[in-house]
Structures are given as C-alpha cells and as structure tokens.
Amino acid sequence: xxxxxxxxxxxxxxxxxxxxxIERLANRLGRLPLHVVIAIIxxxxxxxxxxxxxxxxRSVHDMTVAGWWTALFPPNGFTLDSxxxxxxxxxxxxxxxxxxxxxxxxxxxxxxxATMGAYAFAWMRFPGRDLFxxxxxxxxxxxxxxxxxxxxxxxxxxxxxxxxxxxxLAHSGYGLPFEIFLLRNYLGGLPxxxxxxxxxxGAGHAQKFLSLALPMTxxxxxxxxxxxxxxxWNDLLVALTYMGSSPNxxxxxxxxxxxxxxxxxWQFLTAAAIIQMALPLAVFIGLQRYFVRGITAGSxxx
Amino acid sequence: VDRxxxxxxxxxxxxxxxxxxIRVGDxxxxxxxxxxxxxxxxxxxxxxxxxxxxxxxxxxxxxTIVISFENRDSTSFVGFRNYQYFFTFPxxxxxxxxxVLWLVFYTLGSVLLGLITAILLDRVKYESIAKIxxxxxxxxxxxxASVIWKFMFDYRPAGTTQTGTLNAAIGTVGAQPxxxxxxxxxxxxxxxxxxxxxxxxxxxxxxxxxxxxxxPELLEAARIDGAxxxxxxxxxxxxxxxxxxxxxxxxxIIQALKQFDIVYVLTNGAYDTDVIATQMFRQxxxxxxxxxxxxxxxxxxxxxxxxxxxNIRRFxxxxxxx
Numbered sequence: 081x082x083x084x085x086x087x088x089x090x091x092x093x094x095x096x097x098x099x100x101x102i103e104r105l106a107n108r109l110g111r112l113p114l115h116v117v118i119a120i121i122x123x124x125x126x127x128x129x130x131x132x133x134x135x136x137x138r139s140v141h142d143m144t145v146a147g148w149w150t151a152l153f154p155p156n157g158f159t160l161d162s163x164x165x166x167x168x169x170x171x172x173x174x175x176x177x178x179x180x181x182x183x184x185x186x187x188x189x190x191x192x193x194a195t196m197g198a199y200a201f202a203w204m205r206f207p208g209r210d211l212f213x214x215x216x217x218x219x220x221x222x223x224x225x226x227x228x229x230x231x232x233x234x235x236x237x238x239x240x241x242x243x244x245x246x247x248x249l250a251h252s253g254y255g256l257p258f259e260i261f262l263l264r265n266y267l268g269g270l271p272x273x274x275x276x277x278x279x280x281x282g283a284g285h286a287q288k289f290l291s292l293a294l295p296m297t298x299x300x301x302x303x304x305x306x307x308x309x310x311x312x313w314n315d316l317l318v319a320l321t322y323m324g325s326s327p328n329x330x331x332x333x334x335x336x337x338x339x340x341x342x343x344x345x346w347q348f349l350t351a352a353a354i355i356q357m358a359l360p361l362a363v364f365i366g367l368q369r370y371f372v373r374g375i376t377a378g379s380x381x382x
Numbered sequence: 383v384d385r386x387x388x389x390x391x392x393x394x395x396x397x398x399x400x401x402x403x404i405r406v407g408d409x410x411x412x413x414x415x416x417x418x419x420x421x422x423x424x425x426x427x428x429x430x431x432x433x434x435x436x437x438x439x440x441x442x443x444x445x446t447i448v449i450s451f452e453n454r455d456s457t458s459f460v461g462f463r464n465y466q467y468f469f470t471f472p473x474x475x476x477x478x479x480x481x482v483l484w485l486v487f488y489t490l491g492s493v494l495l496g497l498i499t500a501i502l503l504d505r506v507k508y509e510s511i512a513k514i515x516x517x518x519x520x521x522x523x524x525x526x527a528s529v530i531w532k533f534m535f536d537y538r539p540a541g542t543t544q545t546g547t548l549n550a551a552i553g554t555v556g557a558q559p560x561x562x563x564x565x566x567x568x569x570x571x572x573x574x575x576x577x578x579x580x581x582x583x584x585x586x587x588x589x590x591x592x593x594x595x596x597x598p599e600l601l602e603a604a605r606i607d608g609a610x611x612x613x614x615x616x617x618x619x620x621x622x623x624x625x626x627x628x629x630x631x632x633x634x635i636i637q638a639l640k641q642f643d644i645v646y647v648l649t650n651g652a653y654d655t656d657v658i659a660t661q662m663f664r665q666x667x668x669x670x671x672x673x674x675x676x677x678x679x680x681x682x683x684x685x686x687x688x689x690x691x692x693n694i695r696r697f698x699x700x701x702x703x704x
Contacts, residue, residue: 122515132530147545185392192400197431206424217697219439221690223640225662225679227442229672253438286408314523316643332525336647353529360521
C-alpha cells in the first residue's frame with residue numbers, strides 16, 4: 081500500500097529535533113499528546129469497520145452471546161457460515177448481479193453523452209451557450225428529491241417502471257451536470273494550438289473530437305469513471321424509488337430492506353455489507369492516487 | 383439471461399450509437415449550406431446532454447413545484463394547503479428541526495474534524511498511513527456504513543452481556559448501557575456522527591491539499607520570531623485555508639440537507655429522527671400523497687437555492703479568471 085498521495089515538504093526544524101540529547105528527548109515528549117490524539121482518532125475511524133469484518137466470520141450464536149473482540153483471542157470460532165448463508169439466499173445472490181447490471185451500463189451511458197456535450201461547451205461558440213452552462217452549474221446542486229415524482233409518472237407512462245433501463249436513464253440524467261462541468265473545464269484547458277493546426281489541415285469537429293480531444297481527456301474520464309461507478313454502486317435512493325419492489329433491485333436496497341424489516345436474516349447482514357463494500361474498498365486501495373486526485377480536482381475547482 | 387444481453391448491449395451499444403451520431407450527423411451537416419450548418423452544429427453536439435438535463439432535471443423540478451399545489455393524486459388545485467400541512471403538523475416540523483440539527487452539527491463536525499486531522503497529520507511522519515484510516519469510510523455506501531454502526535450501537539438490557547462495542551466500552555467504567563438509536567437524546571447525535579465519520583476523510587483530503595500549498599518558509603519565519611504552534615495555526619494557517627474551508631463547508635451543507643440513507647436504514651425516521659428527505663420519501667411511498675411529498679421536496683429545494691446562487695457566482699468568478 082503506497083498511502084494516500086501526499087506532496088512531500090522539507091522537514092522543518094520542529095520535526096527534525098535539533099540540539100543535544102536532552103533537548104531532543106524533551107521535544108519528543110512534548111509531541112506525545114499529538115501522537116495520542118492522532119491514535120485516538122485513527123482508532124475511532126478503524127475500529128467499527130474491523131468489528132464488522134470480525135463479526136462476519138463468526139457464527140450467529142457467537143455474535144449474540146459475546147462481542148466481536150472476544151473472537152480475537154482463542155478459541156476464535158471463525159467460520160464462513162454467514163457468507164454461505166447469504167450467498168445461498170436467492171434474493172441476495174441475484175442482487176449482486178443486479179448491482180453490476182445497473183452500474184456498468186449507467187456509467188457508460190452518462191460518460192459517453194457527457195464527454196460529447198462537454199466538448200461542445202468547451203470548443204464551440206453558439207448563442208445561449210453561457211446561459212445553458214449556468215443552468216448546468218445550477219443543476220449540480222438541485223436535490224434529486226425534486227425529480228422523483230414526475231419521473232416515476234414518466235416511467236409508468238412509458239411502461240418501463242422497475243426496469244434496468246429506467247434506472248440507467250435516471251442515473252444518467254442525475255450524473256450529467258457534474259460530469260459536463262468537470263469535463264468541460266478539463267477540455268477547455270487543452271492547448272488551443274493543437275485544435276487550430278488540425279483545423280488548418282481541414283479537420284472537422286468530429287475528427288478533432290475523436291482523434292484529439294478524446295485521447296487527451298482519457299485521464300480525466302478515467303478518474304471520473306471511478307466516482308460515477310462508485311456513486312451508482314453505492315446509491316440507495318434512486319434504486320429504492322424506481323425499483324423498490326422489483327426483482328431487479330440492487331444489493332443496497334436488499335440489504336436495507338433486510339435491516340428495516342428486521343426479518344430472520346439480519347445476522348447475515350455482516351457478510352452482506354462486507355460483500356457490498358468489497359468492490360469500493362478494492363477500487364480505493366488499488367486506485368488511491370486517482371481517487372484522491374479526483375476529489376481535490378473536482379471540489380477545489382467547483 | 384435476458385438481462386445480461388440487455389446490459390451488454392447497452393454498455394457496448396451506447397458508445398457506438400454516440401459515435402454513429404457524431405459521424406453520421408457531422409457528415410449530414412456538411413451537406414447543408416455553409417451558414418446553416420455553422421449555426422446548427424453546436425446545438426447538434428450539445429443536444430443529447432441538454433436533452434437529458436432537461437428531461438430528468440429541469441422539467442421534473444418545474445413539474446414538482448406544480449404538483450406541490452395539488453391534492454393527493456394531482457387531480458385538483460389546493461393552493462398552499464400542502465405547505466400549510468408541512469409547517470403545522472408536528473411530525474413534519476420535527477423532520478425540519480432534525481434537518482437543521484444535521485445542517486449545523488454535520489457541517490461543523492466534518493469540516494472541523496477534517497481541518498484538525500489535516501493539521502495534526504501534517505506534523506507526523508506516518509501521515510499517509512493515518513490518512514488511509516480516516517479516508518476508508520469514504521468509498522463505502524451509506525448502507526454498509528449503517529450496518530457497521532448498527533453493530534457498534536447494539537444494545538442489550540442492563541445486566542446481560544453487551545455485544546455492542548460502545549455499550550461494552552462504557553460498561554467497563556460501570557456506566558449503564560444506552561439504547562443509542564432509540565433514546566431520543568442520543569439517536570440524532572449518533573446518526574449525525576455516522577455521517578461525519580463517513581465524510582471527514584473527504585474534508586481532510588481537500589483541506590490537506592490546500593495546507594501543503596502554504597510555503598513552509600512562511601511558517602518557519604513565524605516560528606523563529608517566537609510564535610508558538612497555536613499562534614502559527616491561528617494567525618497564518620487558518621486565514622490562508624479559509625477559502626478552501628468555505629468551499630468544503632458549502633459542499634457539506636448541501637450534503638447535510640440531502641441526508642437520506644443513514645436515517646432511512648437505521649431508524650426510518652422513528653424515535654424522533656426523521657429528516658426532510660426521509661419525510662418526503664414516506665409521503666411518496668407509504669402515504670402515497672404526491673402533493674405533500676412534492677411540497678416537502680420544494681421546501682428542501684428552497685433551502686438549497688442560496689447555495690445554488692453561491693455556486694453560480696463562484697463559477698462566474700472562476701470564468702473571469704480563466
């Protein structure tokens with residue numbers, strides 16, 4: 081693990097601890113409270129997740145008679161029961177597939193359309209462009225609650241309520257404003273000269289977009305893909321609203337319904353939650369650099 | 383099997399359709415008279431994105447405002463009756479109060495903790511490892527985080543073995559177990575803390591990036607002049623970080639207003655924990671009252687309008703600097 085990307089900075093005399101041995105020791109001791117405070121914060125941030133991971137490998141009986149920390153000492157009593165049970169449960173196993181079938185197409189649809197629209201906003205002049213873009217910037221903060229009822233009606237009228245198509249379209253509509261905003265800023269920052277010299281060679285917009293703009297935007301699209309993908313994978317409200325009782329519903333909805341109904345399967349929730357968050361955590365650990373860079377780029381600018 | 387085929391078709395098909403749209407459309411536009419195609423081309427490129435934004439955001443927003451003035455099934459005009467309901471009924475007023483609680487404590491908590499962790503971790507060598515720990519909840523879903531904390535807050539009656547981490551911990555110092563999510567003095571702080579726990583890493587990463595851009599010579603000079611660490615932070619670091627803190631703060635306010643998942647999963651608004659977003663969802667799904675649901679949505683929207691204006695202003699300032 082390489083650690084969250086940080087820019088290095090020269091060590092200051094504070095940190096280097098100059099001077100003789102006694103001074104250095106005093107300096108170290110003076111910094112002890114700093115380390116203690118950090119240790120407490122880190123513990124509060126890590127322990128809940130560790131607790132869930134440990135519990136997911138314990139039997140239902142153990143979980144009800146003793147806390148997860150007792151399993152850290154022998155006899156640990158670790159077992160894969162929860163995972164076996166939850167994967168054997170028809171509703172949950174198919175919801176894993178549903179999550180994938182919702183997330184991938186929805187991500188691809190919106191990024192394809194957003195990139196094309198962002199190009200128009202970055203490199204074309206047309207009446208109303210600035211006004212349209214200000215509307216896009218405004219839409220970024222409009223709560224999706226404002227759209228739920230009319231879109232429910234619309235999906236019902238079109239006969240696609242509860243379908244994958246409905247959720248793909250809804251996610252795409254909600255995600256587009258932010259993506260257009262970010263990609264337009266990125267595309268607009270590309271050097272003008274490249275496009276001008278292509279124009280001299282007789283290239284039209286289609287060619288400039290596909291052979292120049294698109295390849296140069298791949299880094300931005302890649303880090304945006306991570307966020308869009310995780311956003312949809314982790315979504316609850318959209319899926320709950322448009323496919324609350326449909327057999328197509330994703331993991332987040334199935335887990336939520338298990339928690340709220342307090343049915344017989346709630347003990348297996350540990351394993352279910354671990355399965356649901358495995359992909360986001362793997363993406364985070366594997367692509368940390370892009371993740372952190374994407375966050376700072378996206379929000380410091382916008 | 384059908385679903386797989388549809389999904390694969392959509393994943394491969396959509397980029398191909400977009401490509402075809404660009405290629406064929408551009409070729410067709412080329413055949414038009416010069417002036418016409420010059421005028422039409424930008425709209426042709428922006429059309430798919432604008433159409434999506436209009437169909438899924440602009441039109442529904444306007445429609446929701448209209449529905450909020452209509453009755454249960456949108457068959458007759460009722461004036462402000464749905465708003466009157468919202469601002470007089472105890473349950474909905476409670477959700478308004480709780481959203482204000484979220485607004486204040488979620489925003490303050492996450493920004494302050496993000497700031498504190500960024501400043502503290504800047505001073506130690508294990509910064510990058512510690513940051514991972516604080517950032518870890520960020521990629522999780524609120525659903526998974528809620529399950530994690532359901533086990534942290536687990537409550538058993540006094541006298542029995544406490545399996546919830548928190549109650550076991552306070553038990554070691556002899557305190558009575560607390561039903562964190564049921565007790566109406568602890569449940570709102572508990573839910574808000576889960577939100578803070580999830581988002582602090584986000585605030586920390588942004589504030590930290592801005593902190594690293596402060597010249598170390600400047601800080602060093604202040605220290606040589608005899609300023610202690612607290613003074614350095616208060617007089618130099620804090621003012622320089624202020625623009626970043628306001629950006630992070632407004633983002634957190636928007637997040638606070640929209641909070642839905644954590645409350646819906648853990649209490650579904652019971653025991654006085656309802657917020658505006660869960661209240662709206664209940665009016666929509668359980669009560670099936672579209673007029674009232676829409677009115678709740680509009681209240682949320684009105685609360686966000688100042689932030690919308692701030693965002694647009696900030697965007698316009700950035701444009702002038704480009």
